[in-house]
Amino acid sequence: xxxxxxxxxxxxxxxxxxxxxxxxxxxxxxxxxxxxxxxxxxxxxxxxxxxxxxxxxxxxxxxxxxxxxxxxxxxxxxxxxxxxxxxxxxxxxxxxxxxxxxxxxxxxxxxxxxxxxxxxxxxxxxxxxxxxxxxxxxxxxxxxxxxxxxxxxxxxxxxxxxxxxxxxxxxxxxxxxxxxxxxxxxxxxxxxxxxxxxxxxxxxxxxxxxxxxxxxxxxxxxxxxxxxxxxxxxxxxxxxxxxxxxxxxxxxxxxxxxxxxxxxxxxxxxxxxxxxxxxxxxxxxxx
Numbered sequence: 001x002x003x004x005x006x007x008x009x010x011x012x013x014x015x016x017x018x019x020x021x022x023x024x025x026x027x028x029x030x031x032x033x034x035x036x037x038x039x040x041x042x043x044x045x046x047x048x049x050x051x052x053x054x055x056x057x058x059x060x061x062x063x064x065x066x067x068x069x070x071x072x073x074x075x076x077x078x079x080x081x082x083x084x085x086x087x088x089x090x091x092x093x094x095x096x097x098x099x100x101x102x103x104x105x106x107x108x109x110x111x112x113x114x115x116x117x118x119x120x121x122x123x124x125x126x127x128x129x130x131x132x133x134x135x136x137x138x139x140x141x142x143x144x145x146x147x148x149x150x151x152x153x154x155x156x157x158x159x160x161x162x163x164x165x166x167x168x169x170x171x172x173x174x175x176x177x178x179x180x181x182x183x184x185x186x187x188x189x190x191x192x193x194x195x196x197x198x199x200x201x202x203x204x205x206x207x208x209x210x211x212x213x214x215x216x217x218x219x220x221x222x223x224x225x226x227x228x229x230x231x232x233x234x235x236x237x238x239x240x241x242x243x244x245x246x247x248x249x250x251x252x253x254x255x256x257x258x259x260x261x262x263x264x265x266x267x268x269x270x271x272x273x274x275x276x277x278x279x280x281x282x283x284x285x286x287x
Contacts, residue, residue: 003275004283008033008061010211010256011040013274014267019044023056025268029275033059033252036094038087046090050097060098061252062105062209063091069130070111070123070160081130085137092141103251104143105208107182112157123160128170131179139178146208147171148182153223164188164197171206180208183244186215186227189235195243202247210244211254212237212282227257229273231281241285253282
């Protein structure tokens with residue numbers, strides 16, 4: 001099977017594989033790139049993880065994740081910002097260790113409403129304040145902070161940023177190489193303004209990463225675990241992918257899946273099936 005050279009496996013797709021396994025099965029499948037998650041990197045230590053990545057020959061596409069910025073002022077918010085600074089340094093180190101074409105992109109999940117709060121406006125303002133605090137660190141490290149809007153069903157507990165337009169509004173105060181956006185089909189496919197906002201993101205130079213997976217109903221009880229292989233659901237990958245490509249985006253494209261059945265499957269089989277699904281659903285719309 002021929003594998004699209006722009007396909008990247010986001011490590012969440014093979015969540016239960018340790019770093020060594022994730023790197024090995026990705027490379028053995030003929031996939032050239034991988035996006036990593038902080039937990040498995042920290043399990044082995046950053047220096048060891050960087051050497052493992054370098055030895056794999058894979059490009060590094062994103063680091064997941066930073067964010068969770070909506071806490072009110074106090075020790076927990078200070079700790080969260082400090083943890084994001086560590087994530088920025090991890091991102092820079094891993095991007096330097098990856099093969100040519102690696103990108104230093106830290107994906108940010110904004111965070112939901114703090115406990116016992118209904119102040120959605122205030123929570124969004126704290127996201128803006130956190131970006132202002134972290135932007136100098138990101139710029140110094142050569143890292144792009146990629147705000148990821150999440151589907152509105154996650155607004156209470158995970159991300160008060162729900163649309164690409166909101167993410168771009170938050171990014172507008174910063175240089176595009178410092179703060180951009182993650183365009184994830186699962187989260188934004190429903191938005192009636194999505195094509196216009198993708199075009200806007202392109203004009204502003206803010207598409208830091210393009211991630212794909214599918215939406216299919218009924219949703220499971222845990223709606224976090226409701227992402228499917230591209231082509232298994234209702235998302236129109238043609239219109240979305242063409243819109244991203246038309247902006248000039250020429251980086252790798254990640255498949256990021258959260259699904260209990262996918263996680264329970266053999267990681268080598270998952271990456272092969274991912275490559276096949278990507279080839280059928282996404283590749284036809286790439287130049």
